[in-house]
Amino acid sequence: MSRTLRRLFFLIAVVAMVIGFYSIALGEEEAVEVVQKGSSIVWWMWPIILFVFTFLLGILAVVAGVGGGVLFVPIVSSFFPFNLDFVRGAGLLVALTGALSAGPGLLKRGLANLRLALPMALIASTCSIFGAMVGLALPTNVVQTALGGTIIMIVIIMATAKRSDFPTVEKADTLSTVLRISGIYYEESAGKEINWQIHRTPLGLALFVLIGFMAGMFGLGAGWANVPVLNLLLGAPLKISVATSVFLLSITDTAAAWVYVNKGAVLPLIAAPSVAGMMLGTRIGVRILAKAKPKAVKWIVISFLFLAGFRALLKGLGIWG
Amino acid sequence: MSNKTKPSEEQLLYASVLQKISLGGLGLLVIGFIVYVSGILPPIVPVSKIPEYWGLRVDEFIEKTNMPVGWNWVPYITHGDILSFLGIILLAAGTVVCFAVVLPAFMRKKDTPFVIIVVIQILILLLAASGFVTGGH
Secondary structure, three states, rough: HHHHHHHHHHHHHHHHHHHHHHHHHHHHHOOOOOHHHOOOOOOOHHHHHHHHHHHHHHHHHHHHOOOHHHHHHHHHHOOOOOHHHHHHHHHHHHHHHHHHHHHHOOOOOOOOOOHHHHHHHHHHHHHHHHHHHHHHHHOOOHHHHHHHHHHHHHHHHHHOOOOOOOOOOOOOOOHHHHHOOOOEEEEEEOOEEEEEEEHHHHHHHHHHHHHHHHHHHHHHHHHHHHHHHHHHHHOOOOOOOOHHHHHHHHHHHHHHHHHHHOOOOOOOOHHHHHHHHHHHHHHHHHHHHOOOHHHHHHHHHHHHHHHHHHHHHHHOOOOOO | OOOOOOOOHHHHHHHHHHHHHHHHHHHHHHHHHHHHHHHHOOOOOOOOHHHOOOOOOOOHHHHHHOOOOOOOOHHHHHHHHHHHHHHHHHHHHHHHHHHHHHHHHHHHHHHHHHHHHHHHHHHHHHHHHHHHOOOOO
16 A cells, blocks of 8 residues: 555544544533533634644545535534534635635636636526525525435536546537637647537526525535536536636635625634635645545545435434434 | 637736735635634634534524624624634625726627626626625524
C-alpha cells in the first residue's frame, strides 16, 4: 500500500472516529436530558471539531471529485446537533466560497465560460430563491426526508453517470447560436485547441429550473447536476463543463444564500469554521490529488454519502432520530 | 494562450473583480469570527449561549434571541456576532458587484441578449439581497 493511500485511509478513519464520537456524545446527551442545553462539551469545542471535520471533508471532496457542498449538508445534519436550517445556511456558504475561490482562476484560464454560464445561472439563481423559501417554510422532517431521498438519487447519478471528454455536437441549436455560446480552449492532454459548441439549450435551461430549486431548498452545491447537464445534454467538453459548473455555483448559491442570511439562518459559529475548514482541506486535497488514486476514494465517499442520505431519510421519517 | 483561446474582455474583468472580493470576504470572515469568539466586542447573544439554540428552527431561534433579521443588523454593527456577518455579506454581495462591473463591457459591444440577461440577473440578486423574499412557517 502506497504512502498516499495509507494517509488517505488514515484520514477516512479519523472522519469516521469524529462522527462516532459525535454520535456517542449525542446519545449520552439525550440520556442525561441536556439536549436543550446543547451538550456537555464546552461551547468552544464545537467550532473546533466542526473545523477539523470540514477540513477532512474538504480533502476527501477534492480527491473523490465530489463537491464539498453536497457532502456537507447530509453529513453534518445527520451527525451534528445543529438544526437543519443552520446546516443548510452554512452548506450554501461552503459551496459558495469554494466556487468563489476557484471561479476567478477558471475564468482567467478560459475553462469556465461566461457566455455558457450566464443564461443557465439566471434560471438557476431565480429558482434557487424559490427553493430556499420553500425549504425554510416546510417542516424540518419533510425537508429532511426529501433531502435523504435527494442524496440517494445523487449517489445513483454519481455512481452511474458517464462523462464524455469531447461530446459530438453536429450542429448548434438556434438559441445557443443567437446567444453565441461557443468557444475554443487549449486542451493540454491532447496538445491542441478544441472548438466547442452546444445543442439542446432550451431543454438544458428547463433542467436548471429543477437544479436551482434543489440547490436552494437543500443548501447543496449543484455540481453533481450541473456537470451532467452541461456535458452530456448540452454537449460542452468535460473540462469546460466542470469549470463552468463551479462558476455557475457562485451565482446560484449567492441568490439562495441571501434568503438564508436575511432569514437569520446563517450562524457564524457554524458557518465560519465550516467555510475555513473546507477551504483549507480543499487546498490540501488538491496537492494530494496528484498522487492519490481518486477512484478508490470516490467510491468510499459515495458510500459515505449514501449512508448520510439514508440516515437523513430515516431521521426525516422519524425511524432513526 | 493564443488569441483564439484568450477569454473575452468581460470574462477577464469579471474574474479580476471576483478574485478581489472573494479574498476580502474570506479575510473579513476570519477576522470577524476571531473578534466574535474572543469577545473583543460584546455580542447580542453570548457565544456560550448559542449551543442552547442551535438545535432550534430559525424562527424559534430569532424569537428567543431577538437577533435582528434582514438588514436590521446594520445599527448593531459594533456587536461581535453582527460584525462576524460582514464577511458573509461581502461574499454574498460579490457576484452582483461583478455583474455591475461587466455590464458596461456588454453594452459597449452592443451584445443586447447578454445586456438583458445581466440586467435581469442583477435585479434578481438585488431582490434576494433586499430581504423582501424570505421563507417562513
